[in-house]
Amino acid sequence: MTQPERKTEIEFKTHSYVLYMQDKYDAYRKWLEQENLPAYDGKFIPNVRTLELGDWPRRKARGAFLEFRDQNVSECYVTEIAAGESLPPQRQMYEEIVVVADGQGATTLWWDENSPRHTIEWHRGSLFAIPLNCNYEHINTSGSQPARLLSLTDAPVTWDLYRDPGFIFNSNYQFRDRFDPDISDFYKRPGKYLTEYYGGILDTAFVSDLREVKLVPRSKRGAGTMNMYIHLAGSTMFAHISEFPVGTYKKAHRHGVGAHVYTLDSTGYTMMWKDGEEPQRYDWQEGTVVSPPAGYWHQHYNTGPIPAKFVALHASVALGGDAAKDGKGLEQIDYAYEDSAMREMYIEECRKNGVEVRMKEVSSTDHS
Ligand SMILES: [Fe+2]
Missing domain, CATH: 2.60.120.10 (Jelly Rolls)
Structure with missing residues (x-):
């Protein structure tokens, strides 16, 4: 596992908590700024199916954050996957639940190269969770229509706790009590x-x-x-x-x-x-x-x-x-x-x- 370059000495000449108390440091907000997407605040979004999104080069998608930040606990974001496209695989040390707002596609989930992969096939109205720190890859299986996903994550808490993208996006711990890939019908068996x-x-x-x-x-x-x-x-x-x-x-x-x-x-x-x-x-x-x-x-x-x-x-x-x-x-x-x-x-x-x-x-x- 490679560690990203850090600038800890510069960032924390003053203790991070003191900066936080002075509203000068917020790890989650800083990450949002780096992602450089539209961020909508408030407590109401009229329609995420038509919401204006921005280019999101890191995810090879379009997206927006729904920054109801006064909540400090969980936040939504919207991902749009272009017709026929797949997004780069990602894993993350925060939880995510996903509602499919529009379109159709599939998400493949796996722990490592030695463990079985599972694929969920979704469409408008589907709901699924991305297990904590599991690798996942979204694919739009339509050749003509974009797909839109609305996700809720607890990323604000994770960023406040760990601050370090190397840990949040590049850890390899497997939470197998949440997703056991050896259960062949894990995502297909009835609830x-x-x-x-x-x-x-x-x-x-x-x-x-x-x-x-x-x-x-x-x-x-x-x-x-x-x-x-x-x-x-x-x-x-x-x-x-x-x-x-x-x-x-x-x-x-x-x-x-x-x-x-x-x-x-x-x-x-x-x-x-x-x-x-x-x-x-x-x-x-x-x-x-x-x-x-x-x-x-x-x-x-x-x-x-x-x-x-x-x-x-x-x-x-x-x-x-x-x-x-x-x-x-x-x-x-x-x-x-x-x-x-x-x-x-x-x-x-x-x-x-x-x-x-x-x-x-x-x-x-x-x-x-
Ligand atoms: Fe309520």
């Missing part, structure tokens, strides 16, 4: 539905189509809400799918950092606000990412003609934090206590779209 657990958990290595995952009732989170958590290939990061019917909205809630909500189906909007501030509206469609900052209330409203479905990508510590009054990392506003102006806005939006509001009907048949 296990553990529905007796909180909200239902799908334990799997690969989800071919998020829209086909079986869901279980979770009306505690909103009228008619269906849910399923997904744990992937031993990753500490995870995902969950939520679906709620036509003419309904979920309950407002808040929690800690790190959740990135990617819309799969329908149209609608999310209201987001901090205590004492006016709620702000963020309209969504397939491809939208909403990432509520820590402690921000947020509430998802379906105004489209089909059930709304999203997948939320989570860092391992996403639901902790000061908002955890009930001991489960979640604080909620029941419908009886919501702001009536927000319900009126919803009724008006549904009327404009010709959608019938079904809150009472769905709530009265909901016994889960």
Whole structure:
């Protein structure tokens, strides 16, 4: 393993932590600057499927970072692979979970030249994890269409901890408890539905189509809400799918950092606000990412003609934090206590779209 040239003496004449405290040194941000991609900040991306990207020579791709950096835990980035192209292999000492936003392709994963290679074939709506420090190579198998991937990583934590690209991108430790290449069908065997657990958990290595995952009732989170958590290939990061019917909205809630909500189906909007501030509206469609900052209330409203479905990508510590009054990392506003102006806005939006509001009907048949 070769070590990259270091400039430690120059960088750390003053102790790095002192620089960090003075906002003069941030290893993750420094890496982002070197990658020289567009970086979008805030808490909302209208559509990653059409987001403007920049050339990314190191990855032989195009890309952008979604720099919701106030979270300090996990961040998204977008990769676009040109038709028929493959990206250079990479390994990294941080976790990554990937939603396929568009296109079709394959990802090959392996530990070293002596271990079997496994290949995942993906398309729009697939979900998979890149096991920690596993070699991987993405290929676009379409000869005519680009492919877009939305990834969540915990790279900010890794950069804060290690700072050294030689360790982060060039270590050869194999975490075989996460990916055992000797299990020949590791990525092909069916997942296990553990529905007796909180909200239902799908334990799997690969989800071919998020829209086909079986869901279980979770009306505690909103009228008619269906849910399923997904744990992937031993990753500490995870995902969950939520679906709620036509003419309904979920309950407002808040929690800690790190959740990135990617819309799969329908149209609608999310209201987001901090205590004492006016709620702000963020309209969504397939491809939208909403990432509520820590402690921000947020509430998802379906105004489209089909059930709304999203997948939320989570860092391992996403639901902790000061908002955890009930001991489960979640604080909620029941419908009886919501702001009536927000319900009126919803009724008006549904009327404009010709959608019938079904809150009472769905709530009265909901016994889960
Ligand atoms: Fe949330």
